[in-house]
Amino acid sequence: LGSPVAGVAADEIIDGTSALEEIKRRYIGDPAFSNFPRKFKTALTGHPSHDVSPETNDIAFVGTVHPEHGPGFDVWVGGGLSTNPMLAQKLGVWVPLDEVPDVWEGVASIFRDYGYRRLRSRARLKFLVADWGVERFREVLETEYLKRQLVSCESPASPVGHRDHIGVHDQTDGRKYVGVAPTAGRVSGTLLVGLADAMERHGVEGARLTPYQKIVLIGVPADAVDALLDDLDELGLSGRPSGWRRNTMACTGIEFCKLAIVDTKDRARDLIAELEQRFPDLDALVPDGITVNVNGCPNACARTQVADIGLKGQLVMHEGQQVEGFQVHLGGATGLQANFGRKLRAHKVTSAGLGDYVATLVVNYLADRTGTEESFTTWVARADEELLKGDKTLEPAS
Numbered sequence: 003l004g005s006p007v008a009g010v011a012a013d014e015i016i017d018g019t020s021a022l023e024e025i026k027r028r029y030i031g032d033p034a035f036s037n038f039p040r041k042f043k044t045a046l047t048g049h050p051s052h053d054v055s056p057e058t059n060d061i062a063f064v065g066t067v068h069p070e071h072g073p074g075f076d077v078w079v080g081g082g083l084s085t086n087p088m089l090a091q092k093l094g095v096w097v098p099l100d101e102v103p104d105v106w107e108g109v110a111s112i113f114r115d116y117g118y119r120r121l122r123s124r125a126r127l128k129f130l131v132a133d134w135g136v137e138r139f140r141e142v143l144e145t146e147y148l149k150r151q152l153v154s155c156e157s158p159a160s161p162v163g164h165r166d167h168i169g170v171h172d173q174t175d176g177r178k179y180v181g182v183a184p185t186a187g188r189v190s191g192t193l194l195v196g197l198a199d200a201m202e203r204h205g206v207e208g209a210r211l212t213p214y215q216k217i218v219l220i221g222v223p224a225d226a227v228d229a230l231l232d233d234l235d236e237l238g239l240s241g242r243p244s245g246w247r248r249n250t251m252a253c254t255g256i257e258f259c260k261l262a263i264v265d266t267k268d269r270a271r272d273l274i275a276e277l278e279q280r281f282p283d284l285d286a287l288v289p290d291g292i293t294v295n296v297n298g299c300p301n302a303c304a305r306t307q308v309a310d311i312g313l314k315g316q317l318v319m320h321e322g323q324q325v326e327g328f329q330v331h332l333g334g335a336t337g338l339q340a341n342f343g344r345k346l347r348a349h350k351v352t353s354a355g356l357g358d359y360v361a362t363l364v365v366n367y368l369a370d371r372t373g374t375e376e377s378f379t380t381w382v383a384r385a386d387e388e389l390l391k392g393d394k395t396l397e398p399a400s
Contacts, residue, residue: 003054005047006210006218010179012172015065016048016073021102028103035110039125042113043082044106045213046075050158053165055213057081057089057336058305060127061109066158068096075102076157079109079139080131083302087342088128091136093143096155108147112139163290165336166214168248169241170227177207178222182234183243186252186270186296187215196237204230215251245284245291246277252296253304255315262298264315264326269353270296276357281364292364292378296328307342308334310378311360318350326353332363332390333382344382349391362392369396 009017025044029035045054048065056062056078063075074096081090097105109127118124131139144151167181184193197217201209207221217239222230231241240247250273253259255266273294277284285291295309306312312334318327328351331343351359366389371381388394 003043003045003059003213005049005053006212006216007049007053007167007171007179007220008047010173010175010220011049012174014049014174015067016075016099018046018048018063018065018075018099018102021063021075021099022046024103025106029107029110035114037114037119038110039119039122041082041126042110046102048073048075051161051163051165051167052336053167053212053214055165055305055308055336058083058308059090060113061106062090063097063102063105064158066096066155068153068155071096071098071153074098074155076155077105077109077152079136080128082126082128083305083307085300086128087302087307088132089342090128091131091139092157093136093140093152094154094157095140095152097152104148105143105152108143111147112142116142160336164248166212166216166248167218168216168243170222170231173220175221176224178224178227179218179220180222180227180230180234180241181212181216181218182239182241183216183248184239185247185274186250186267188252188267188271189217193237193239197234197239200230200233200237203233206230244274244278245288246274246281246294249291249293249310250274250296251294251304251309253298255296255298259298261301262315263317264298264328264353266296266298266304266315269356270294273357273360277360277364280357280361284364287368287374288378290377292367294360306334307331308336309343310334310382311363312343313351313356316350318352320352327351328353328356330359333379344390346387346391359392362395363390365398366390366392366394366396369398 004022008019043059045059046063047054056064058081062078066076077093078090113127117130204226206219210218252266252270256262293309294311295304296313297304297306298315306314312331313328317324334343
């Protein structure tokens with residue numbers, strides 16, 4: 003997984019595209035790594051927003067700057083979610099661009115040689131990193147596989163705010179790139195044809211997809227931006243979306259996934275519409291918005307545990323019957339406040355009651371937060387359970 007703005011963003015630290023291409027050329031299909039599990043996730047970004055969710059991948063290369071050597075990459079290992087979530091641990095190193103594939107091979111080889119491959123429930127790098135610790139992991143990587151010491155470098159600061167590239171941003175060549183938000187990550191063939199027509203009409207170079215279910219249009223002529231944004235609004239691909247539309251993600255759900263237990267896409271779309279109506283001014287009150295990640299099962303493809311409001315699909319009892327519903331995780335985050343959401347004991351929400359529950363939660367947050375600077379994540383960590391469960395509703399903040 004690479005940065006969707008690699009090679010074009012004006013504020014990019016380093017373009018790692020060539021390293022990803024070399025990893026693919028050397029190792030994808032190599033019999034030496036043929037016994038890997040169905041997931042071994044690699045991410046690389048040279049953008050300061052850390053736009054590939056490096057905290058939740060098996061191995062991530064994150065752009066950094068060494069005071070003497072210049073731009074390169076730190077290495078993070080052992081991230082992953084699902085039923086045993088763990089955040090990646092940072093090696094605190096500086097790796098030059100041309101050495102990234104060698105380091106990838108070393109990390110992958112450690113998993114192959116030492117990882118718990120015989121145990122399906124523990125066949126992820128995160129369990130080995132958790133048992134070894136990051137110091138031993140780095141030592142084994144250097145002594146047994148790279149045969150040299152890595153350059154130490156303080157890990158880059160974690161960003162605050164969005165990673166999805168929504169809106170209009172500068173490219174290195176004077177043109178712009180524009181990030182747009184499909185509702186709950188769902189697009190149709192008709193919508194994509196409309197997008198292609200708009201891109202052709204305004205001289206847009208190309209389109210890329212992001213790990214946050216967004217689309218980034220690259221190579222937009224500066225004088226075409228406003229007209230393009232108007233056309234995109236008409237298509238339903240807004241570059242100026244509401245906070246709810248921007249910050250709500252949903253996995254495929256029961257519609258197309260055999261593992262899912264509940265519907266996600268339609269429920270997320272309905273939730274967005276309901277919350278936009280109930281809280282039309284939320285963007286002014288909470289500029290970064292409140293993230294909502296909707297998942298159809300425990301596997302966390304929509305990264306349930308690192309959202310402000312994470313919803314894990316399951317069947318729940320309501321009035322003596324099993325109905326679609328969600329277990330609730332609150333206050334998760336990546337970046338500066340990286341942590342996993344707080345699970346509320348024995349608290350489930352029916353799918354039908356989701357809008358009322360989230361609305362109550364937002365009202366309680368706005369009424370109870372300590373000033374406008376207190377984030378949802380910080381509030382959740384200290385708030386009373388009755389406010390988080392929606393058992394008590396405070397008077398709306400004035």
